Each structure stands twice: as C-alpha cells, then as structure tokens.
Amino acid sequence: MLTTVFGSAVFGVEATTISVEVHMDNGIGYHLVGLPDNAIKESSFRIAAALKNNGFTLPGKKITINMAPADLRKEGSAYDLTIAIGILISSGQIKAEHFGDFIIMGELSLDGSLQPIRGALPIAIQAREEGFKGFFLPxxxxxxxxxxxxxxxxxxxNLRELTDFLEKRNSLSPDLPAESDTLNLPDSDFDFSDVKGQESIKRCMEIAAAGGHNIILIGPPGSGKTMLAKRLPGILPPMSLHEALETTKIHSVAGKLKDVGLMRQRPFRNPHHxxxxxSLAGGGSFPQxxxxxMAHNGVLFLDELPEFRRDVLEVLRQPLEDREVTIARARFxxxxxxxxxxxxxxNPSPGGFFPDAGYSAGSSNEMQRYMGKISGPLLDRIDIHIEVTPVPFEKLSATAPSESSSDIRKxxxxAREIQQHRFRDLDSIHYNAQMGSRQIRQFCKPDEASLSLLKTAMERLGLSARAYDRILKVSRTIADLDKSDEIKPEHIAEAIQYRSLDREGWRA
Known part of the structure; x- marks a missing residue:
C-alpha cells in the first residue's frame, strides 16, 4: 500500500513542502531515499522503539520511503513523526482519513514523546499559502x-495523541496565539534612567537610534560603553508586525524559540571577540x-572591536551595505x-586610555598597529564615532533622576515617522542611514551657511572624504529630531562632532 504524508524543509527563512511516500511490499528491508542526511537515516531506530512503546510495531516487510522532491537535500530529525505516521497508515495499523490535509513534523523520543523542531514559523506560513488545513508539531x-x-x-x-486524533478516538483543539503576542513593548531591565551623567553620549545614542546609524564608542575601561550599548534597544521604535514576523522567522529557523510566540522586543546580540x-555570518554544510x-531589526554589539580577528570583521562589510547575507554552496x-x-x-589605545589622559597609551607604532586591525572600508560604514570619557564623582553620586528610555523613545x-513619510516611495529605504548618494543629494541639501561650515571643518580638522556623506546623513537625522525640514548650521556643527576617527592625527 502506498501512503503519502506531508512534511516540510526549511532553506534560509523559507520552507518547501516535502512529500514523504511510504510503500509496503513483500519481503524484508527498510529503504530511505531522497537525499536524507544521517539524522534522517537513523530515524528507523527511533521510530521502531517509539512504535513499540506505544502499542504498534515496525512491520516486517519491505518498506520503501521516498522524500520528494528527491534532488533536494533533507536534514534533521524533524521527519520522524512524518515517517512514523506514513508507516502506520500504509501498514494498516491505523485507519485515517484526510491526513493529506495536514503538515506533520516532529522528532520522536524512544518512548514516543516529541522533541522540538526548527523553523516551525516559516513551515506554518508556507503550509497556509499552499492550502493545508492544519499543522501537527511538538x-x-x-x-x-x-x-x-x-x-x-x-x-x-506524544505520538499517541496524533494517532488517536487521526482515528477519531479523541479531539484536539487548535492552539491560539498567546495573549501577550502584541506589539506593545515589554518591560526591560536596561533603562537610560540608570545612567548617571554622559548626557552628550545619550544624545548621540538618541541620534543613532532615530536614523538607524551605526555607531562606535571609544573610551577607556569603566567609562560605560557596554552599559550604554545594552540600553540602545530600549529607545528604538516598537517593531511593526512585518518586522516582528521577519525576526521571529530567523530565530525559529535557528531553533532559538521555545514556548515563545511572536518576538516583540528587538534583538540584542553580543558575540564574544x-x-x-x-558564527558571525552564518554557514555550515547546511547553512544556519x-x-x-539573529540581530535583524535589532542591534549587533561588538565589544572591544579591535580584539576581533580582521577576517571576522571583514564579513560585516557586505551585510552592512546590502542588508542581507548570502551563503553560497555548490548545490544551492x-x-x-x-x-x-x-x-x-x-579602547582609545592599546594601553586602554586616551593619549592625553596621563596614562601610558602606547607608542605611535603600537597605536597604528592597534587601529590597523579595523579596516577603512569597515569604518566607512560606521556613521557616528563618539569618545566616551569616565563619569566624574559628582555626577556619579547625584540622586537626581535621569531621563528614561520611554521618553527618549517617543x-x-x-523622527522615524518623518523618515518613513520621506521615503514612502522607496521600497528599500526606510530610515536615513540607508540613504545612498542619490538620496543624500536629494534630501540632504545644506544651505550656504551650512555648506561653508562643513567646508571649514573638513579643512581645519582634516576630515576625510568619507566623512562628508556621513555628516550629511547624521545632520539630516538631527534635523528630523528637531522637526526641521531644512538642515541648519547647528545640525551640521553637531554632526561634525561625531567623526572622531576621521580626524588627522587621532591615531598617532
């Protein structure tokens, strides 16, 4: 008897429906075809034990299982339940109708209980698009x-719940989205009201969040760089439904969601140096x-940037430019x-301190070697450079409350709403940091006074050519925060402060 049960495979963040065809014939054998990996090939042992421990048997016949399309690589143990149900129906151990209306996925333990799978969200989306009525999963x-x-x-x-449902011996109610699956921001343990002093740095972080600008914090140990970075997601705008679904899909594919519905909080990823x-860009023989x-629609924090290997940092260049990462393999x-x-x-130097702080910062050659770990093309993609100095005791011991993250977020x-209206006719641009040269010329037109100020600053401070576009983009964001249609000299002046690493002599 031939039986076809449906599962699904996930490639990238998209799912493809897999037809699991089970055929029983005279003889003895267990043949699994259709490019399965080792985890799927080993499924026969898990399935046999799970069936026996739930009152069924693995038939002593010739069992041929084809996973179509046969030229598509299948990976993982999530097909255990799909294959087991196909065997039970094909061997006549259960009588089931309309099982072809469902996607069935799950990893079996030896006692028949189910273990979680990866990619449940993209599988459900694809199943709905293809007209399936339901989805059985752990x-x-x-x-x-x-x-x-x-x-x-x-x-x-467990397995028994599904077999009883298919034989109409019990009923199952569809699971509903959790009540908390709204886009209201949850409470966070990290709030800017906890930060003492550093008002100029808070302002800089606000500008970065408003325009989606990449930012680098330069300061000695203990000046508050990590503390400030961890609070940045709390001032970003709430995710739209589309952003939340995109982010949840990625974390679902990576297997990072457990008993969690829609992700409501923007991700904050902090990989070790x-x-x-x-691990940074993704990959593997079967790319993950x-x-x-994982930081999509959120924040990627790289602490102690020069401590990362240079080849690791270079993989950031293409994703920062294209807003996507492509992993190529021979077949796909x-x-x-x-x-x-x-x-x-x-840190501002190998010694950890600014050269003029009275501490040993290192020789000129050591400074050049230290800064040389970060390539120019990578720095070119960072709009804001800001120096963070230690907080004086008077501000550290002050009891006056600081501005909260919720106030800054408003x-x-x-400012983001202004930008969304500005770029409403552009599909790939949603905020100022994403502007290219053409959009900068169109939306960042400084007046004569602003242009004169920018020219003077570039000549006197020795700012590089790469700083010109960055200053214009950041000044556009500052103007948006001021609800100003025009870029004024004060906006240019503030943006110029945020290009520390472009100043001649900084690395000496």
Whole structure:
C-alpha cells in the first residue's frame, strides 16, 4: 500500500513542502531515499522503539520511503513523526482519513514523546499559502506557529495523541496565539534612567537610534560603553508586525524559540571577540543563520572591536551595505536578511586610555598597529564615532533622576515617522542611514551657511572624504529630531562632532 504524508524543509527563512511516500511490499528491508542526511537515516531506530512503546510495531516487510522532491537535500530529525505516521497508515495499523490535509513534523523520543523542531514559523506560513488545513508539531513549537492566521496549529506531546486524533478516538483543539503576542513593548531591565551623567553620549545614542546609524564608542575601561550599548534597544521604535514576523522567522529557523510566540522586543546580540566568521555570518554544510542575521531589526554589539580577528570583521562589510547575507554552496545558495544597527566599542589605545589622559597609551607604532586591525572600508560604514570619557564623582553620586528610555523613545519614534513619510516611495529605504548618494543629494541639501561650515571643518580638522556623506546623513537625522525640514548650521556643527576617527592625527 502506498501512503503519502506531508512534511516540510526549511532553506534560509523559507520552507518547501516535502512529500514523504511510504510503500509496503513483500519481503524484508527498510529503504530511505531522497537525499536524507544521517539524522534522517537513523530515524528507523527511533521510530521502531517509539512504535513499540506505544502499542504498534515496525512491520516486517519491505518498506520503501521516498522524500520528494528527491534532488533536494533533507536534514534533521524533524521527519520522524512524518515517517512514523506514513508507516502506520500504509501498514494498516491505523485507519485515517484526510491526513493529506495536514503538515506533520516532529522528532520522536524512544518512548514516543516529541522533541522540538526548527523553523516551525516559516513551515506554518508556507503550509497556509499552499492550502493545508492544519499543522501537527511538538507542543514546544506551537506558540510560534500559532501566530499564523488561516491554518489550525495542533501542539502535540506524544505520538499517541496524533494517532488517536487521526482515528477519531479523541479531539484536539487548535492552539491560539498567546495573549501577550502584541506589539506593545515589554518591560526591560536596561533603562537610560540608570545612567548617571554622559548626557552628550545619550544624545548621540538618541541620534543613532532615530536614523538607524551605526555607531562606535571609544573610551577607556569603566567609562560605560557596554552599559550604554545594552540600553540602545530600549529607545528604538516598537517593531511593526512585518518586522516582528521577519525576526521571529530567523530565530525559529535557528531553533532559538521555545514556548515563545511572536518576538516583540528587538534583538540584542553580543558575540564574544573570539567568534569565528561562520558564527558571525552564518554557514555550515547546511547553512544556519549567524549572529548578524539573529540581530535583524535589532542591534549587533561588538565589544572591544579591535580584539576581533580582521577576517571576522571583514564579513560585516557586505551585510552592512546590502542588508542581507548570502551563503553560497555548490548545490544551492541561501540568503538571510541582516538589517541591523552595528554598535561597536573600543579602547582609545592599546594601553586602554586616551593619549592625553596621563596614562601610558602606547607608542605611535603600537597605536597604528592597534587601529590597523579595523579596516577603512569597515569604518566607512560606521556613521557616528563618539569618545566616551569616565563619569566624574559628582555626577556619579547625584540622586537626581535621569531621563528614561520611554521618553527618549517617543522622540526617536517621531523622527522615524518623518523618515518613513520621506521615503514612502522607496521600497528599500526606510530610515536615513540607508540613504545612498542619490538620496543624500536629494534630501540632504545644506544651505550656504551650512555648506561653508562643513567646508571649514573638513579643512581645519582634516576630515576625510568619507566623512562628508556621513555628516550629511547624521545632520539630516538631527534635523528630523528637531522637526526641521531644512538642515541648519547647528545640525551640521553637531554632526561634525561625531567623526572622531576621521580626524588627522587621532591615531598617532
């Protein structure tokens, strides 16, 4: 008897429906074809034990299982439940109708209980688009899949629940999205009201958040760089439904969601400086998303930037420019979205302190070697450079409350709304940091006084050519925060302050 049960495979952040065809014939054998990996080939042992421990048997016949399309690589243990149901129906151990209306996925333990799978959200989205009525999957993944409207999602604890449902011996109710799956921002443990002093740095972080600008914080140990970076997601605007779904899909594919529905908080990823290029960009023989994709629609924080290997930092260049990362393999290419804000921090010298702070900062050659770990093309993609100095005791011991993240977020959200209206006719640009040369010429037109100020600053401070466009983009954001249609000299003047690393002699 031939039986076809449907599962799904995930490539990148998209799913493809897989037909699992089970055929019973005279003889003895277990043949699994259709480019399965080792985890799927080993499924026969898990399935046999799970069936026996739930009152069924693995038939002593010739079992041929084809996973179509046969030229598409399948990976992982999530097909255990799909294959097991196909065997039970094909061997006549259960009588089931309309099982072809469902996607069935899950990893089996030896006792028949189900373990979580990866990619439940993109699988549910694809199943709905292809007209499937329901999706059976492990209970741990049901919250994320239940986000998708128009398809019934059934979270299962074990194999017996599904067989009883298919034989109509019990009923299952579709899981509903969790009540907390709204786009209201949850409470955060990191708030700018906890930060003493550093008012100029808070202002700089507000500008970075308002325009989506990449930023690097330069300061000695203990000056508050990491503390400030961790509070940046709290002042970013709430995610739209589209952004939340995109972000949740990536984390679902990576297997990072457990009993979690729609992600409401923007991600904050903080990889260690010993991270490899694969862990940062993603990859592997069967590519998985890396840190830069996990930070999609959120913040990627690289603490102690010069401590990262140079080849690791170089993989950031293409994602920062294209807002996506492409991983090519011989048989296929996977693309993951990676639109994130880069926040980096570093000491001003190998010794950890500014050269004029009275401490040993290192020789000129050591400074050149230290700064040389960060390539010019990477710095070219960072709009804002700001020096962070230690907080004096008077401000550190002050009891007056500081401005909260929610107050700052209101101004940031208002500025983002201005930008969304400005770029409403452009599909690939949503905020100022994404502007290219053409948009800068169109939307960042300084008046004569502003242009004269910018020219003088570039000549006197020795600012590089790469600083020109960056200053204009940042000044456009400052003007948006001021609700000004025009870029004024004061906006240019403030933006010029945020190009520390472009000044001649800074590295000496």
């Amino acid at each position: 209970k741990q993944n049901s919250a994320e899949a239940a986000i998708v409207e128009g398809i019934d999602v059934y979270g299962l604890s 010993s991270a490899s290029s694969v 998303p890396g840190e830069i994709s 290419t996977v693309t993951y979205p990676s639109s994130f804000m880069l926040v980096a921090s570093m 101004r940031v959200t208002a």
